[in-house]
Amino acid sequence: MGYLSTDKVKHHFHDVVIIGSGGAGMRCALQLADAGHRVAIITKVLPTRSHTVAAQGGINASLGNVLSDHWQWHMYDTIKGSDYLGDQDAIEYMCRAAPLLVRELEHQGVPFSRLEDGTVYQRPFGGQSREFGEGGQASRTCAAADRTGHAILHTLYQQNLRAGTHFYQEFFALDLITDENGCQGVMAWDIAKGEYHLFQAKAVVLATGGAGRVFKMTTNAHICTGDGGALAVRAGLPVEDMEFFQFHPTGIADVGPLITEAVRGEGGYLLNGDNERFMLRYAPTAGDLASRDVVSRAIALEIREGRGCGPNKDHVLLKLDHLGTELILAKLPNIHELALRFAGVDCTKEPIPVQPTMHYTMGGIPTNRFGEVVSKGADGVEASYPGLYAIGEAACVSVHGANRLGGNSLLEIVVFGRACGNQVLKRLRHHRYHPPLAPDCWQAGMERVEGWLRTAGKQDGLKIAEVRLRMQTIMQDHFSVYRTEAVMAEGVERIEALAAELEHAALSDGSRIFNTELVEALELDHLMALARVTAAGALARTESRGAHARDDYPERDDADWLRHTLAGIRDNKVELDYKPVRMQPMTVPSFPPRKRVY
Amino acid sequence: MAEMIQLSVFRYDPEKGGKPFMQAYEVPVSGPGMKLLDALNYIKWQLDGTLTYRRSCGEGVCGSDGLNINGINGLACITPIAGLKQPIHVRPLPSMEVIRDLVVDMDHFFDQYRQIQPWLQAVTPMPEHERLQSPAQRAELDGQYECILCGCCTTACPSWWWNGDRFLGPATLLQANRWIVDSRDEAMGDRLDQLEDAFRLYRCHQIMNCMEACPKELNPTAAIDNIKRKILARKS
Numbered sequence: 010m011g012y013l014s015t016d017k018v019k020h021h022f023h024d025v026v027i028i029g030s031g032g033a034g035m036r037c038a039l040q041l042a043d044a045g046h047r048v049a050i051i052t053k054v055l056p057t058r059s060h061t062v063a064a065q066g067g068i069n070a071s072l073g074n075v076l077s078d079h080w081q082w083h084m085y086d087t088i089k090g091s092d093y094l095g096d097q098d099a100i101e102y103m104c105r106a107a108p109l110l111v112r113e114l115e116h117q118g119v120p121f122s123r124l125e126d127g128t129v130y131q132r133p134f135g136g137q138s139r140e141f142g143e144g145g146q147a148s149r150t151c152a153a154a155d156r157t158g159h160a161i162l163h164t165l166y167q168q169n170l171r172a173g174t175h176f177y178q179e180f181f182a183l184d185l186i187t188d189e190n191g192c193q194g195v196m197a198w199d200i201a202k203g204e205y206h207l208f209q210a211k212a213v214v215l216a217t218g219g220a221g222r223v224f225k226m227t228t229n230a231h232i233c234t235g236d237g238g239a240l241a242v243r244a245g246l247p248v249e250d251m252e253f254f255q256f257h258p259t260g261i262a263d264v265g266p267l268i269t270e271a272v273r274g275e276g277g278y279l280l281n282g283d284n285e286r287f288m289l290r291y292a293p294t295a296g297d298l299a300s301r302d303v304v305s306r307a308i309a310l311e312i313r314e315g316r317g318c319g320p321n322k323d324h325v326l327l328k329l330d331h332l333g334t335e336l337i338l339a340k341l342p343n344i345h346e347l348a349l350r351f352a353g354v355d356c357t358k359e360p361i362p363v364q365p366t367m368h369y370t371m372g373g374i375p376t377n378r379f380g381e382v383v384s385k386g387a388d389g390v391e392a393s394y395p396g397l398y399a400i401g402e403a404a405c406v407s408v409h410g411a412n413r414l415g416g417n418s419l420l421e422i423v424v425f426g427r428a429c430g431n432q433v434l435k436r437l438r439h440h441r442y443h444p445p446l447a448p449d450c451w452q453a454g455m456e457r458v459e460g461w462l463r464t465a466g467k468q469d470g471l472k473i474a475e476v477r478l479r480m481q482t483i484m485q486d487h488f489s490v491y492r493t494e495a496v497m498a499e500g501v502e503r504i505e506a507l508a509a510e511l512e513h514a515a516l517s518d519g520s521r522i523f524n525t526e527l528v529e530a531l532e533l534d535h536l537m538a539l540a541r542v543t544a545a546g547a548l549a550r551t552e553s554r555g556a557h558a559r560d561d562y563p564e565r566d567d568a569d570w571l572r573h574t575l576a577g578i579r580d581n582k583v584e585l586d587y588k589p590v591r592m593q594p595m596t597v598p599s600f601p602p603r604k605r606v607y
Numbered sequence: 608m609a610e611m612i613q614l615s616v617f618r619y620d621p622e623k624g625g626k627p628f629m630q631a632y633e634v635p636v637s638g639p640g641m642k643l644l645d646a647l648n649y650i651k652w653q654l655d656g657t658l659t660y661r662r663s664c665g666e667g668v669c670g671s672d673g674l675n676i677n678g679i680n681g682l683a684c685i686t687p688i689a690g691l692k693q694p695i696h697v698r699p700l701p702s703m704e705v706i707r708d709l710v711v712d713m714d715h716f717f718d719q720y721r722q723i724q725p726w727l728q729a730v731t732p733m734p735e736h737e738r739l740q741s742p743a744q745r746a747e748l749d750g751q752y753e754c755i756l757c758g759c760c761t762t763a764c765p766s767w768w769w770n771g772d773r774f775l776g777p778a779t780l781l782q783a784n785r786w787i788v789d790s791r792d793e794a795m796g797d798r799l800d801q802l803e804d805a806f807r808l809y810r811c812h813q814i815m816n817c818m819e820a821c822p823k824e825l826n827p828t829a830a831i832d833n834i835k836r837k838i839l840a841r842k843s
Contacts, residue, residue, distance in 0.1 A: 115737040118727030127739030167726040474652030517656035
């Protein structure tokens, strides 16, 4: 007699299963594999294809290599940048740990750029200050040219090869295995072979990255489909603050690829159609290095008021040719390449056309600063969900609150990847054996794949790509940089109607071997669930905070809205709930909300 | 009517069996900056959902969509349609086992990468702060560390086609050199010992297809040359 009531599912036993092979998952795996545990990374792509690889500008740490710095200044900037929606204990933890983690990355082999004295090169980035906003611009972002994400992801992959982490490549996670004792593992589909695998584990870590593909125009990879958040929602858990999607000020106009904030950190600036440095009007002190939400809104306003560039006046220009060819090729080589390839512009001679583009998912699976997934119990008290963890962009710790600072995402993945690894180690001390599972626990996961495969070849079925494009268009049109009640209410209606239509979608490919249309359909399930909770949460929040900017409620409302949104789907209905922001840091006094000026 | 482009795409379905064949598609031009990946996406999303290929970042940094395009290896997401002779012949990376359509088995490629122990090796105790490296020492890594492991160079190498089971190939050797030239790494002797082999290293005959194929404009041949010189230098 087997453990499971089927022989179609291969049953694996690992100490820990991590879903996702980006920086967060790899850093967490490293912590656990180096401690001698059997760690599996399940990833729907090959390692080094994850979206961490595309991060450009750098990683924040108060090393003080260029200008003296302090982690408390970093903490202040992060809280202010979050528009006070960030949880201050988690932010303190991250900013204190940053120098340690960046030096550790250096020790692991990341090819950071260097200063003359041989230390790690640091550049100014948006939203950074010294002496709690009083001491001018800081220089806090550690960089490997403008390929920092690539350098970090490859280094972490290399370290995992050394440590002997098990990689299950091109496996798609279908369903979390949960019972009254918490999360016990995950069902997965081997994309290449078309086989089912059940990974039983004493801890499951969701490190699946962001959900940028709910929008039509995004800097995110095709694979950023919010899989972890959607798996949590499937398992009956809520996701947190999903209405906060960051629009990066400088995506290449009309095509999307990101032009790093480092361009402005190195001295580039934005120009409108009147050839004016308009950011000086919006942010007299920080100018072009104001926080991303501020710059994106400024660009949107310039375009709305007819001061855009180009024949349609629908973008602005990012000028950097005055920096000189030598600096551009040494510090921003990747930008030079991207601008040439995607905008047809030689940025050593001409400005780059840019527009605000969806870039980062601040929201995600609610966790505490140990990476444990938390939810409200029946008694209304928040408690951790046993055996389930979430880290990186998939999670909402929340260190980014309503708006993330540039350079804090690479930091978050390594800080909380490691912290989560350490917390899992504690759990493993008390959970030595794999408990028996319900023999039928594989069924729900398998049904997801079989259900889609049964639609293959169905006449008059909707195309997966068509439904996805309609969803992305609704999100783009109704939940963009500026939002209003009427537009969002219509958006909620349309997204709910479209979600109901999803069941009429059909595959044209019924194959079991490397069926990428099936993968896109499973991803669409995930995107649709997150689009629904995003839309509902955005409509409900009647204030402007960080990336959530409303024309009809232009002010931040701390009396009513200094709280996190929790949104889940129960009986196919979106349910909203709220929880307070953790205003109390670990050791230092709280930073109370103040008016946000740059 | 939009301008149309003609493609001829390699198809192979392991479930149906039979021989691989080239299938013709016609795709409208979406704009002046259109890339080959845009055309493949158009086919998959509008014309034929069964077409199978890998893609992720769409901007040439993840290395997913290495393909053979009109006989030359490159990344679909950064290869402009304009300038390609039509019909555009799109095939999987050469010499690789095809799983389906344009998707090839990359396991052996990654196994070879693992063989060179591509991680920083040092026995000196870690300093409290970062290991120091001068800008000049760091500049040695430029042209080495940017590799995205797409496989375009290795699968363009005739020596690897013949002896891919034992010859490490340009991508892996470029990465071997990346650690040899890193001033922080202390295992150069061991690394050279591992590489000094008639097959692992010396099957490189400087054909230089790798340099032609690299979408990141890196030069694996020069890196291999540097390894050979290092080995020669320690003999004298």
